[in-house]
Amino acid sequence: MRVLVIGCGIIGAAIAYELSLVTGLKITVIDQQPPAQGATGAALGILMGVISKKVKGRAWQLRQASIQRYQTLIPELEALTGHQIPYNRNGIVKLIFPGEDLDSWEKLAKTRHSQGWHLEIWDDTQIRSYCPQLSIDKIIAAIYSPQDGQIEPTALTKTLVAAATLNGVNFKFGYAVEGVSSTFSDNLNLNTCQQIYTYEGKLEIDWLVIAAGVGSSQLITLLQAQAQKVIDETSATSTIFSPKQEQKNTGVFISNNPNKARQIPTVLPLTIKPVLGQALQLRLENPIGSRDFQPVINGNDIQIVPLGKGEYWVGATVEFPNNVGDVVAEPILLENMKQQAISFCPAIAEAKVIRTWSGKRPRPEGHSAPIITKLTGYSNVVVATGHYRNGVLLAPATAQEIREIIT
Numbered sequence: 001m002r003v004l005v006i007g008c009g010i011i012g013a014a015i016a017y018e019l020s021l022v023t024g025l026k027i028t029v030i031d032q033q034p035p036a037q038g039a040t041g042a043a044l045g046i047l048m049g050v051i052s053k054k055v056k057g058r059a060w061q062l063r064q065a066s067i068q069r070y071q072t073l074i075p076e077l078e079a080l081t082g083h084q085i086p087y088n089r090n091g092i093v094k095l096i097f098p099g100e101d102l103d104s105w106e107k108l109a110k111t112r113h114s115q116g117w118h119l120e121i122w123d124d125t126q127i128r129s130y131c132p133q134l135s136i137d138k139i140i141a142a143i144y145s146p147q148d149g150q151i152e153p154t155a156l157t158k159t160l161v162a163a164a165t166l167n168g169v170n171f172k173f174g175y176a177v178e179g180v181s182s183t184f185s186d187n188l189n190l191n192t193c194q195q196i197y198t199y200e201g202k203l204e205i206d207w208l209v210i211a212a213g214v215g216s217s218q219l220i221t222l223l224q225a226q227a228q229k230v231i232d233e234t235s236a237t238s239t240i241f242s243p244k245q246e247q248k249n250t251g252v253f254i255s256n257n258p259n260k261a262r263q264i265p266t267v268l269p270l271t272i273k274p275v276l277g278q279a280l281q282l283r284l285e286n287p288i289g290s291r292d293f294q295p296v297i298n299g300n301d302i303q304i305v306p307l308g309k310g311e312y313w314v315g316a317t318v319e320f321p322n323n324v325g326d327v328v329a330e331p332i333l334l335e336n337m338k339q340q341a342i343s344f345c346p347a348i349a350e351a352k353v354i355r356t357w358s359g360k361r362p363r364p365e366g367h368s369a370p371i372i373t374k375l376t377g378y379s380n381v382v383v384a385t386g387h388y389r390n391g392v393l394l395a396p397a398t399a400q401e402i403r404e405i406i407t
């Protein structure tokens with residue numbers, strides 16, 4: 001069975017690796033860029049599972065499945081590829097400020113205990129002892145989550161690609177999707193996507209997985225336009241190209257009987273909007289905190305991620321698009337974020353900024369994140385996108401869900 005995955009960020013790469021463990025699949029992954037160039041390349045890689053406030057339902061199940069799978073996935077990938085994936089297992093320390101609801105954290109700690117997980121509530125003596133780099137006059141407590149952590153997203157994605165390649169997956173970088181063709185089955189009342197067109201030619205498929213981050217919207221629109229077009233066609237086969245390509249390919253469409261009325265299932269609108277995040281990398285002459293204990297620090301939704309050798313990532317801003325859907329990084333927001341980090345970790349004021357960057361998180365509009373589902377109107381198209389702020393965390397569980405749908 002031929003499976004095509006579109007997109008090679010953390011989600012597409014994790015899906016490709018998971019599917020490569022299934023015998024009998026011929027998997028191809030295409031991306032218009034090299035791997036991990038989208039949101040994944042900007043991510044901090046913080047795995048906020050146990051410390052998230054989700055305690056039941058799908059949101060918690062996905063988190064739990066991911067935390068569990070990470071335990072086996074990383075050694076499995078390292079053994080297969082010989083790569084080393086930077087993985088901070090010192091946990092996450094979340095600072096609680098005056099006015100925040102400490103009771104709800106105590107309740108969460110009890111719930112997690114009953115679920116077999118562990119959270120600690122630290123008082124100021126413990127904070128001072130474990131994290132001497134923090135200024136505790138503005139902190140009333142801290143929540144420590146030893147089973148969460150942080151992983152380097154680009155290294156992980158590249159290692160997933162290397163492992164999947166060893167397992168027989170074919171990766172094609174520099175390939176953008178330009179058109180799709182499908183057939184309509186009256187029995188199923190559904191389209192089946194048959195071919196994907198790229199400028200290098202067409203790819204025949206049995207299953208299509210859309211894992212294209214913020215690019216997913218455009219692909220979904222193309223497929224939905226194709227599904228709509230089929231309503232007017234009796235002939236089983238039809239092809240549609242993106243507007244740019246359409247002019248070049250006039251005459252490709254087959255439309256035998258435009259009068260025949262058909263009803264296809266109502267197409268679910270799936271829109272993925274970009275939410276920008278800026279971050280920076282700092283270098284300090286002397287590393288901060290305890291030498292043997294370097295957890296991720298989270299204060300007011302700002303993360304300080306230790307990288308070793310006195311270097312840290314600080315991130316990330318959350319910037320929503322304007323009325324026309326564009327989002328441009330605002331330098332002042334990056335500076336404000338740094339100042340906030342200094343307010344609870346004063347040593348950062350002495351640090352040298354060695355890099356700044358931004359990325360666009362894929363956020364689904366009108367749906368809770370992420371979207372992992374069959375595309376309405378199609379028998380063989382699945383969507384794995386809209387992971388918003390937690391794509392690195394949720395990649396393993398997403399890959400497992402896609403595997404279940406396809407096999």
Ligand SMILES: Cc1cc2nc3c(=O)[nH]c(=O)nc-3n(C[C@H](O)[C@H](O)[C@H](O)COP(=O)(O)OP(=O)(O)OC[C@H]3O[C@@H](n4cnc5c(N)ncnc54)[C@H](O)[C@@H]3O)c2cc1C
Pocket residue numbers: 006007008009010011012030031032033034035036037038039040041042043044045046047175176177211212213214215216219276277278279315316317358359360361362384385386387388389390391392393394
């Ligand atoms: C600053 C920042 C910090 C973050 N921190 C964290 C964090 O700490 N923890 C966490 O879990 N998450 C974090 N995230 C969120 C995380 O980065 C995303 O949820 C995740 O990377 C989404 O992965 P993806 O594979 O869906 O998308 P992407 O990484 O964007 O990959 C999509 C790929 O699809 C390709 N593509 C798009 N359209 C097409 C097309 N038509 N044809 C071919 N290829 C196409 C693109 O080239 C791209 O490579 C952060 C995000 C940002 C921006």
